[in-house]
Each structure stands twice: as C-alpha cells, then as structure tokens.
Amino acid sequence: MTIKTAINLRRLSQVVFFLIFFWLILKTNFEVNFRPDNPSEIILPYPVSIALQFSPLTALATLLANGTLFKGLIWALVILIPTIFLGRFFCGWICPLGSLNHWLSEIKSERLSRRGLKLIESNRYKKYQRIKYYLFLFLIAAALAGTLQIGLFDPLSLLARSLGTAVLPAIHAAADTSLGWVKSWGFTPLGNAAQAGYDLLAPLFLTFRPMHFHTIMTIGFFFLIILLLNRVFTRFWCRGICPLGAMLGIFSRYAIFGLQKDAASCDKCQKCVAHCQGADGPEVGEVWRQSECVLCLNCQGACPQGSLKFKFFPNHEKSEMNPAPTSRVDITRRKTITSLAGGLALYPLFRAGDGFNINPRPGLIRPPGAVEEEIFLERCIRCGQCMRVCPNNALHPTLAQAGLEGLWSPVMIPRLGYCEPTCTLCGQVCPTGAILELTLTEKVGDKTTPPNRVGTAFIDRGRCLPWAMGRPCIVCEEWCPTSPKAVYLVEETMYDRNGGAVTLKRPYIDPEFCTGCGACEYACPVIDQPAVYVTSIGESRSRENQILLEKK
C-alpha cells in the first residue's frame, strides 16, 4: 500500500465515521414513520447513543466516579486497547470532532500566519499543547472525587450536544425561515419548488416539530469558538484542549507503531511540518512526540525524499542532527500535582456551596428515571441526547438551575413541553445511566408499582382564572393524565364586582396522584407565568425532597 492510498483511507475513514456519528444524532429522534409492533412500548429502533460509549474518557471518568462501567461503555476498550499499541489513531481517523477540526483547518486562509514559514512555525510543538494534559488530570481527579465534568469537554459528548441542541435546531429554523421567505415572494412555481425541496430534505434533517432550546446560545457559542479557532491554529482544540486526546496521548506511551526518520536523505524542505496536524515534530532535527501525533500520515505523504516512514517498531537512529523521539508526555510533576489537587478540591468546593443537598432547587425538574442528584452528577455527561430525543421538547440544557456543577445537564421546563406519560425515550438514550431506562409500568405505575414522579404541581391562586378572576377554565384538569386525576375540581361560589354570586369549578391538586409531568402547566392559558406550575418536590429519585409522609 502506498502512502497516498493510506492517506486516502484515512480521509475515507474520517468521512465515514463523521457520517455515522451525524446519522446517529439525527436518529436520536422519535420519528413520525415509526411503527413498533407493540404500540404500548415505544422503543427506538437504533442504539443511537452508542457512539458516545466509545469514548475512553467517558468510560474512565464514569468508572472513577461510580466504581462501575455502565452499559455500552465497555465499547471504549475498542478504542483504548488499539491506542496502546498504535497511538492516537482515534483522533486522526475516527473522532468526528477531530475530523471537523481537520477539515476546517484545511480550508485555505488569507491570513499571513496560515501561510508559508509562519504556518510551519505554528505547526511546531508549542507549550499550550500541555493544557490538555492538565485539563485531563483536573477532570479525572474531579471525577474521582465525585463530580463528573468531563462531558463538557469530551469531544463526542461535546459534538453530540452541540449538534443536537444548537446546530440542528438552528438548521431547522433556517430551513423554515428560508421556505417562508421564498414563499412570501408570491411567485408560485418557485414557492412550490422550495416546498418540494423542503419536503424532500425534511425527513432526513428536521424533527417533526422545530425544537427550541433554553441555552442554545451558550452551547452554540462554545462550539462555534472551537470551530473558529481552527482558522487561527490547525486543530487547536485537538492539540491544546481535548482531554480525550490527552488521555489517548498518555496511553500511547508504549506504542509499538511510530514515525521513523531518516536524517541522511532529508533535505530540510519542511513540507512535513507544513502539513502536520498534531504539531508533533515530524521533521528531522526535531523531537517527534508520540503523544501529540494523530497518525494522519500527512508528513510521510508530503515528504518528497521518502525520509519519513510510519511503521511498527520504528528504528530510531539517534544523532546530533536527529534527536530521539519521545513517548513521554510533556508535563511537569508540580503542575500535575496542582491539576490533580485542583480537581479533587472541586468536589468539596461544590458541596460547600448551597448545592442541591443544602438548597433543593424548585425548578430543577430532572427527566423521569433520573437517579438521585448526587449520583446524577457523577453520571451525566451532558451529551444532550435526552433533550434531542424528547418528543415534546420538554428537556433543556440547564444554565443556572443546577448550579455551575450541573451546567448543560437536562432539566424539564414544563412551560415549553411536558413529560409525555407513556414516553420512556430519555432513559433509552442515556449512555451513562444518569437516566435509568424505565418500563412503561415503572413510568405510569399500576396497582402495585408507584408511578415515576418528577415533581409536584401547585396552583397559584392569585393567577388562576377560576380562583382569581371568576372565570371558568379547568384546562389543567382536562389535561391531567393520571387516573384518577391529580387535579380535581370543587364547585365553589365567589362574588363578582357587583356582589353577584358566581359559581365556578376550582382546581385543587392531590399530591398523592400528581407525577409532576407538567401537562397542566403546559396547557395553562396564563402562558407567561402559569397559574399551575410544577416544582421538583416529590420527585421519586430523592429521599429528602418530599412533602408527604406516605405515598401510594
């Protein structure tokens, strides 16, 4: 196999894995053309979160935080074990975020710093590339202590979250806006053509209804900045920040595959550096760093003299002209200790604040099946799969509801969407067991099983139409899905402004039957600040956050 073929294979691999990842995110969706054999249990036809379970970083961090390796996270070994022998092939060949960074870095730039000698200079190993190791150590120590923050940076979680809760909803909005715009011109054939195009693409890329996410801007900007940095430094994220890259770099310490340099034939043209993705020092005369190399093979392909060769058991000839490669990670002991200590300190720092254990947050309504908050924060990687799959757009990434510790973790906002009683999709897609997979019976309950509760509804009598305004309503009772209904009505008399008696049905809530699904809040006609609203108290997952002494 020539090096050109190998590089083309790498390109093909990048495209294929990116498309698989993207397709899985698209399929994280309750589709309209969906025909389960048994309509009482709606199961997604594909294991849509499987790609996230291939991340060794997620696997290691959740293992450290929880003591067990959940569900499909065992797949991470498929990446980790070959890495031990080969090096960071995942970064260069598979990682969809890495590929995206790669492609964006490759587009020609008008910046002087992206051309010629300056580009070569920027592709030399830099100190900023150590950041990823310290970040990795910090996050791993935090996970060990009991707060899982790796999901913010794990490239697979990051990409899934960004695509699912920012990019795809934005594409949907753009498609709808453009279609409306073209149609507004009033030229029917063009409008019909646009509609036909839309109808063709919609089943592929768009959800049944457009989704709106609470914190789309923060997630979108984080992602956009990562993408834009590629225009300044080649694969800045992969070189400098990615903690998964750092982990794989550390695990390639004993790799048996590597770059062999032949100093004698090298004519110092530096083409290898100009094309280097990892800034790992491929040129003769530099130290080649195994832990930085993503095995893109560009250097070997660019070398006109054939001086560079990737092979098993490379033969490193040391000379003054050609220093030995290193598989050591370029970090210092003191900074390592500082990073680990910082990570360990994060947990007590969070616990010292008024977190969930001290100050239960009324608005923090977690998805049905979510484990108790303490453990939830040890498991949730904020991949956003539950939010993307939620058919009612009820789940949103938090900004402040769960504190800084729970940034972008899922929260239900019933005003925007309620929890569909017979739906268990969020638990089905959760890759790390932060949301447990419920059966339909566990979700809605039956004679022997209590239903899963996410909170309890309350009536704001100052805003409720029959309570405050003497007008009939009962929409909350109509929408209440439990049987018997948690919202019940009592006929009562009030007096209007002229002293006339008005008889009305007024809603009351029986917390014994309320599951906190939020259908009442969603349907309430007082739309800006609903007169019936759900707070987290009474949630099944919590021992403390309860009102009633006894529950059925």
Added chain:
Amino acid sequence: MHRREFLKKTGKALVLAAASGATGFYFHDRHAEIYHPTQVRKPSFGVPPDITLPGVTLARNENHDLALNASLEAIGGIKRFVRPGERVTIKPNIGWDRTPAQGANTDPELVAAMVRLCLAAGAAEVIVTDISCNDPRRCFLRSGIRDAAEKAGARVILPVDDDHINIDLGGKVLTDWPVLKYFVETDRFINMPIVKHHSLTSCTVGLKNLYGIIGGRRNQLHQSIDQSIVDLAAFCVPTLTVIDATRVLMRGGPQGGSPGDVELHHTVICATDPVAADARAAEFLHLPPDRVSHIVRAQKSGLGKLDYRAAGYKVING
C-alpha cells in the same frame, strides 16, 4: 480633476442619492401598522335535507361494522353523502395518547370502516386527521387510528403548524383563528366523535369534537366554552356526524386512562342534525340533553334540534 471625471463622479453620486431617496419614500409607512392577512371562508359541507329520512339513526350491534352500516343505510346510505370524485375529510377524536380500550379516542376499526365506505362510494381521496392535544405522533399511533385508517386506504395526516390557515370564524367569541386547512379545503366533512364525560361541558360528543379543527390557544376557549362550541358549530356544519358509542367514557374525561371508566354500548349513531346527534349521545352519560348547556345554546342558535325525536329518530337493533 478633469471635467469628464467630475461629471462621472457627480453623476454616480446623484444616481445613488436619487435611488436612496426613492427607496425611502417608496417604502415610507407613516402608520407602521401590522397587517395580518385573514381569510373569510365559510365552508359548506351539508347535504340537502330530505324529510323522508330520519335526522338521527341509532344502531346497536356487537359487530360494529354492521352497526355502522345499519345506521348509515337508515339515514340514506353513504351515496347520499359522498359522491364519486369528492375529497372527504374524516375527523375522528384523536386527542390523547390513549389506547382504544381506554375510550378517549374514536374506535380505529370504526374509522377504518368509514374510510372503506367513502372509498367504495367513489371518493377521490379520504383524509383522516385531527389536531391532537398530546404529541400527535403518539396519539395517532396509540389510538390505532393511523394504522387502521391507512390500511383502509385513507391519507392520514399528522398536522404541523404550516398546515394551518388563519380564518375569520365569524363567531361571537371565536373570530380570527388558525384552522387546519384539511377541514376547509375539502368537499365533505365527516365528524366522527366518541362519547365522553367532560368536567366542564359535562359531555363531549360531536359539537365539542370540532375543537380539533382549530389550533392556536385552544386552552382559552374554556372561559366561554358553550359559546365557543356554538361558534365553531355554526362555522362548520358537517356533512354527516357518525358517533362512536361502542365505548362510552363515563368518568375521568376527556382523557380517561382507566378502562374501568369505560362502558360498552356497541352503538353507532349517524346524524345529519349535529345538535340532535349530541342530544341523543348525552343520554349515554345519563345526561338529559336540556341540562347540557352547549347543546341548549346550539339549539337556540338554530343549529339543530335538541329534541332528537323531533328531528326524526330511528333505532335499528341488530
């Protein structure tokens, strides 16, 4: 500066200035009012009255197909209501994510039977749709209607926002509302409700089922529920009302949930008089029709007869 250059540059500047000025004045809008286009279109689906035929027919049969056929034959047969080449929209109640046994949605087999009848009568297209309360994907799926109606040859449509058109309904409380276009842009409209308890209107049958043709903030209608039902009924008079009283949801309506709240009656009612239809159906819930305020108000507005016997009532026992 040369003269030529001076003229050229000044000329270009003048053209740009004139274009800017013209654009500004052309688009100038002193009032800055917002214009919402609304269509006024009262659909007409009814068939001419025939005094030789009853206005309400009721058939009881454990075989629901036979019950439907019998009551339909007695009111003139499908050919009276659907002509060859026509487009028919059937509106079952597909409001909730419930199974047929829970009695919150119209029976899927009855809907399928109706679809087959319409197609056999030569309908060019039979559309089955409804604006559900819960996620339509689930409602259509779990109610069994999607599957059954599609198998019977209907075009089942899960409505999305784009399918609505703003129409002036011309009612007392309902004026400008989004209406699902399939209920307007059609030749025949068959209303297929199920009989259910409702805690505000005491019962929901055919008249209340028309809530499902409109979108928007439907949850505000409850503040004047009788009048809004009447407004809708006056806007849209169905070709035929086919009431599914095979199952009747006695309590916990309109959503139900417990099969224990459902009574089996194996009955199908067909009616050309939508008020008489509801009046008869209310009796399944042990409600005297004159105690159901929206039925009373609908009669007062001249939409039909509360006394269903006066509308011509025929019972066929199978």
